[in-house]
Amino acid sequence: MTKYPLRVDVNLSLDYLGRVFNDAQILSLKIPHITGVCLDSRAILPGDLFFALKGERDGHRFVEDALEKGARAVVVSENVTGKGISIKVKDTYAALVELASCWRTDWGKKIIAITGSNGKTTTKEIIYSILSAHVQTIKSPGTWNNHLGIPLTLLMIKNSHELAVLEMGMNHQGEIENYCQIAKPDIGVITNIGHAHIGELGSIEAIARAKAELFENLSSHGTAIVNLDDPRIEKIANQIKVKKIYVSMKPDRKADISLTKIGKLDSSRIQLNIKYGESILNLCGPFGNDYSRANLICALGVALICGVPHEVIQTGIDQISWPDKRYVKLTLGRGITLIDDTYNANPDSMKGAIKAMCEEHPGRKIVLLGDMKELGSYSRTFHQEVGRSAFEQGVNLLFAIGEFAKDYASGAINAGMKSKFSYVFTDRDEMLVSLMRDLQRGDTLLVKGSRGSQMEYFSEALKLKLPIERNR
Incomplete structure (x- = not known):
């Protein structure tokens, strides 16, 4: 499996950092642009901004190492040694979140967020591939779906990107709500609600409440992609007031996206007829089971609300990068x-x-x-x-x-x-x-x-x- 270092390329000016951190001293620092944000001193490149986060290991222990490797500045919450520029804040993680959130707000375009008990990463990859065939799109790498991966993904966004696709994992109440406060998603997808993390949350009802935080925290002009084949998701959707796109694998459901016909082309590809708004799509791909088709219809719900033309969708499907070690x-x-x-x-x-x-x-x-x-x-x-x-x-x-x-x-x-x-x-x-x-x-x-x-x-x-x- 590919492991992605906790580092992203950026292009941040001192003026921008000073505004985000509300620190006039930053503006007086004699350093050029920041070219990367890094959370792991082992991955530092010259020109990076290193955040000394406190976790299982305290990042402050590695500040000197980061500076020796060429970090342009470090963000710290305590006094540190080392030859270099330090930006002192009360909480280094809060500073990272503030930087990512400001960057997302200034970019100002649509973010699609995906959660669910199963199929998150695969659905993310399908969505990304279809949207990328239409406009310039960025996605969270690998399984960057947690408190570190989400802010880093936001910092990867460039002005040239028209859409961004994020994955949100969770194992406790309030986690997805926190991620939504950072990312401010416009489109939300809950793939399904199952028993993952039931040991922590205690019941399927508690899991549903935790997943519901995505729909509940969409922007006022946002859209929820509602999987009608999961009654718990349908129940959540009935309690929110944002726009909804309904998807189902059953042709008799009143859905915006639904399967109408399934046929086999060869040993690896399936022919699908799918209602796509007012059109019928004829698609083919490796969707030989309900497992994969459920991911596809959720992705098509996103494509519909993002205005992807039907003639582009097959191109996107043909270019999907299937996640490693997932079926x-x-x-x-x-x-x-x-x-x-x-x-x-x-x-x-x-x-x-x-x-x-x-x-x-x-x-x-x-x-x-x-x-x-x-x-x-x-x-x-x-x-x-x-x-x-x-x-x-x-x-x-x-x-x-x-x-x-x-x-x-x-x-x-x-x-x-x-x-x-x-x-x-x-x-x-x-x-x-x-x-x-x-x-x-x-x-x-x-x-x-x-x-x-x-x-x-x-x-x-x-x-x-x-x-x-x-x-x-």
Whole structure:
């Protein structure tokens, strides 16, 4: 997976910094423009402005290092040593947020913000690709969806950009509201509301309230993209007064965007007829399951409100940069299909990925499952539910590893899977050996687990043992 250093290129004058920080002393400093904003001293480039943030490690400890590497100035909240210019503020994170928020306000164009329990990053990439085929657009890199990534993304925006696409993650109440205060989004997308982070938030209702903060904090002239296939999102939409664009995968819903026909073109591409406002789009792409089509219709809702002509949309779809390790299909040696979905997992995305695999692929279907994190007291129940769903969807072999591996297995066995087709491991090398022994030509294999489960170990090992023939 690509890791992006916490640094962005900028072009900031002293006059601008002095106005943002309300500090006349800055204007008297004899330094040229700031050419970058950096939060990690290891990534400093000459000309950068370094913010000494206090977190797990106090950034003030690295001020001297940042200056030695060529930082033009540092933003600090306490006295520091080192030869260079320091800008002292009460709170360095608040200063970063103020700078990003002012930059966003001065830019003054539309921002699209995306949240949801599943599909945020993929939907962001689809939206970005379609909008980029129409006007100059910028997006948050990778999964910059938190308290650091969002302000940095805002600082990446240039005057030449017409639109910006941000992703907003959350694991507690008030987090999305805070991000909205910084980014001031005009268009909001909630992809879905599921059980991710239920261990922290306590209930699906609390998760819905946290996600609702996006719609509730849109600008007065903003637009909510409402997924009618999720009743919780529909309920939230009924309680807000901004403009709404309705999307659905069901043709009988009164939606602005809806699927009307699905047909298969070849092994990797699907033909879709989609109601797009008053037009009908004929699109093709790798949308072979509900999992991916739900992301697409949300993206098309954004395209509609942004005025993207229907003839441009296919171009955008053809140029999508699909996120790494999110339901990425690879054809390995011996005709084995590997579905690498190892970036993260929660109960809904687990069941969705298993359902998608079983819908799309004939023949034997195998799952390699790691623990789902952040489920708290619900952990055993949800792991058992996923095991049961795997059997009911048509999975033939289940391999599980981790603290809750036995719960995956018991869920599948209680649903009817024979115990000889369900394997539990504590050692990943033993699990890999067992899997390689059982693999047959033409099998389809899904590998998935939460980030902390590090299930990419298996997908990377399989690619080495059975070299890739093609992907997507």
